[in-house]
Amino acid sequence: MGLFDRHAGLLDAYRDVRTTGADPFQIRMERVLSPTEAIINGKKCLLVGTNNYFGLTFDPSCMDAAIEAIRAEGTGTTGSRIANGSYSEHVALEREIAEFYGKKHCMVFTTGYQANLGVISTLVGPEDFLLIDADSHASIYDACKQTQAEVVRFKHNDPASLDARLRRLKDRDEGDKPGNRLVVLEGIYSMLGDSAPLEEFIAVCKKHGAYVLIDEAHSLGALGEHGRGLCEAAGVLDDCHFIVGTFSKTLGAIGGYCVSNDPDFDILRVTTRAYMFTASLPPSIVASVRQSLRVVKERGPQLRKQLWDNVHTLYDGLVEQGFKLGPEYGPVVGVHLPDRMTAIGFWRAMLDAGIYVNVAVPPATPNGVSLLRCSLCAVHTREQLDHMIEVMTGIGRQMGVLAPKLKVVGSGR
Amino acid sequence: MRTAQNVIVENDDATAILLRRVPTRGEVMAEIVTQLATFRTDDRHVIRGETVIAKDLAIDSLAVMDMVMELEDRFDVSIPMNVVAEIQTVDELANTILKLAARR
Ligand SMILES: Cc1ncc(COP(=O)(O)O)c(C=O)c1O
Numbered sequence: 001m002g003l004f005d006r007h008a009g010l011l012d013a014y015r016d017v018r019t020t021g022a023d024p025f026q027i028r029m030e031r032v033l034s035p036t037e038a039i040i041n042g043k044k045c046l047l048v049g050t051n052n053y054f055g056l057t058f059d060p061s062c063m064d065a066a067i068e069a070i071r072a073e074g075t076g077t078t079g080s081r082i083a084n085g086s087y088s089e090h091v092a093l094e095r096e097i098a099e100f101y102g103k104k105h106c107m108v109f110t111t112g113y114q115a116n117l118g119v120i121s122t123l124v125g126p127e128d129f130l131l132i133d134a135d136s137h138a139s140i141y142d143a144c145k146q147t148q149a150e151v152v153r154f155k156h157n158d159p160a161s162l163d164a165r166l167r168r169l170k171d172r173d174e175g176d177k178p179g180n181r182l183v184v185l186e187g188i189y190s191m192l193g194d195s196a197p198l199e200e201f202i203a204v205c206k207k208h209g210a211y212v213l214i215d216e217a218h219s220l221g222a223l224g225e226h227g228r229g230l231c232e233a234a235g236v237l238d239d240c241h242f243i244v245g246t247f248s249k250t251l252g253a254i255g256g257y258c259v260s261n262d263p264d265f266d267i268l269r270v271t272t273r274a275y276m277f278t279a280s281l282p283p284s285i286v287a288s289v290r291q292s293l294r295v296v297k298e299r300g301p302q303l304r305k306q307l308w309d310n311v312h313t314l315y316d317g318l319v320e321q322g323f324k325l326g327p328e329y330g331p332v333v334g335v336h337l338p339d340r341m342t343a344i345g346f347w348r349a350m351l352d353a354g355i356y357v358n359v360a361v362p363p364a365t366p367n368g369v370s371l372l373r374c375s376l377c378a379v380h381t382r383e384q385l386d387h388m389i390e391v392m393t394g395i396g397r398q399m400g401v402l403a404p405k406l407k408v409v410g411s412g413r
Numbered sequence: 414m415r416t417a418q419n420v421i422v423e424n425d426d427a428t429a430i431l432l433r434r435v436p437t438r439g440e441v442m443a444e445i446v447t448q449l450a451t452f453r454t455d456d457r458h459v460i461r462g463e464t465v466i467a468k469d470l471a472i473d474s475l476a477v478m479d480m481v482m483e484l485e486d487r488f489d490v491s492i493p494m495n496v497v498a499e500i501q502t503v504d505e506l507a508n509t510i511l512k513l514a515a516r517r
Binding site for chain 1: 473474475476478479482485486489490491493494495517
């Protein structure tokens with residue numbers, strides 16, 4: 001068997017994708033113009049698939065902070081915090097994130113992927129139990145491969161399913177099996193934009209004495225009175241033992257973090273391989289993230305309102321035209337399409353019409369669904385979104401995804 | 414809507430009535446065959462104990478894990494993901510369920 005033979009199935013699927021003439025996984029952003037526009041294939045396109053929820057990638061104050069930091073401290077740290085030490089700014093950023101959540105401790109990672117991978121796989125070990133939602137992000141699944149704990153999967157957003165699995169961790173003869181239980185949830189799920197029923201999950205976890213880790217990657221800024229995420233919106237911040245997040249979406253940069261009140265939390269700095277054996281964030285990123293966190297504190301309420309107004313505009317607009325969407329409003333709007341090829345054809349037609357969204361097809365999606373994944377930005381304009389709905393409706397009719405218009409409107413010129 | 418009330422009712426429905434006792438091998442096999450039926454590549458294909466799940470059927474690893482979750486609830490056992498990864502045949506899957514159910 002050749003090295004690549006095992007990927008034969010995936011290769012076939014990938015070939016399907018490319019038959020449309022454009023490869024969604026190798027899109028070239030020839031020039032990014034703003035949080036909502038870029039030149040793709042020589043043409044100006046509207047961006048509705050970049051997780052740039054507050055549009056902070058071009059915030060002048062964040063850009064200035066990054067530029068100043070480069071001048072003051074150079075372009076990179078050239079090593080990990082364990083080897084090359086922490087810059088004062090790393091420490092300051094950690095303090096500020098901890099304060100933002102009202103938690104005692106914070107660890108910053110080079111990506112959110114590494115935060116999940118490192119923290120989850122290290123928190124639980126032999127004899128422990130890790131319980132994950134079936135629709136968890138790849139970084140959480142990868143943590144499962146690294147940990148020595150027993151991993152059990154429960155049905156997506158289903159507290160009863162978690163309850164049953166925690167209950168089963170009791171032996172008839174010996175009672176409760178020893179070992180810690182860690183439950184991993186996400187604030188907003190990245191494919192369909194749905195939120196976890198967090199209060200109910202917390203009640204189940206309390207009942208069984210399980211620790212809770214929540215990944216607020218897509219909910220930072222978007223949910224909660226201060227933008228802390230679902231943990232805040234659901235009023236259970238104190239019951240979430242570990243909160244993980246990313247700087248790569250709402251905060252417009254790159255990096256990840258985990259906060260906690262556990263007094264021994266800092267031991268993770270010398271046990272978590274994804275923290276110890278990779279270079280730390282460069283000064284420019286740390287500076288821009290510190291500034292974007294300030295923006296979230298100062299202008300958060302306004303940006304959040306704009307974001308949710310846009311969510312409602314797109315979601316309601318698409319529902320009205322007959323599209324089948326994810327189950328609830330969210331900064332991610334997943335549009336269900338009947339199959340892989342339709343999704344890819346639709347995606348391609350949208351790109352031709354100057355609108356960039358993500359296409360998500362099996363095996364990257366839950367339950368084998370094919371989706372167009374749209375993510376909204378606080379600075380999308382009403383006109384941009386109205387235009388997008390119009391374009392999608394046209395393509396939907398052309399491709400037979402939407403029923404043809406019933407009422408014939410007067411013929412155009 | 415999910416309510417605390419539902420949680421209790423669901424558990425009772427799904428598990429307690431049939432499965433306070435250890436299931437028989439026949440019951441487990443029958444349920445596995447039902448769950449796997451939609452993944453046959455050919456309607457005439459009969460799923461047997463020696464059927465290799467990932468090879469003889471058109472099922473990807475995620476769908477295997479989803480199917481396992483249904484079986485878990487049916488027989489009130491939890492099969493850890495690392496154990497699932499090592500299961501190859503229908504017989505092995507049935508044995509795992511029977512072993513876990515006996516320990517319950
Ligand atoms: C739910 C979730 N967690 C974690 C990550 C990883 O974030 P990062 O881009 O910082 O690695 C992502 C983004 O891809 C995500 O969607």
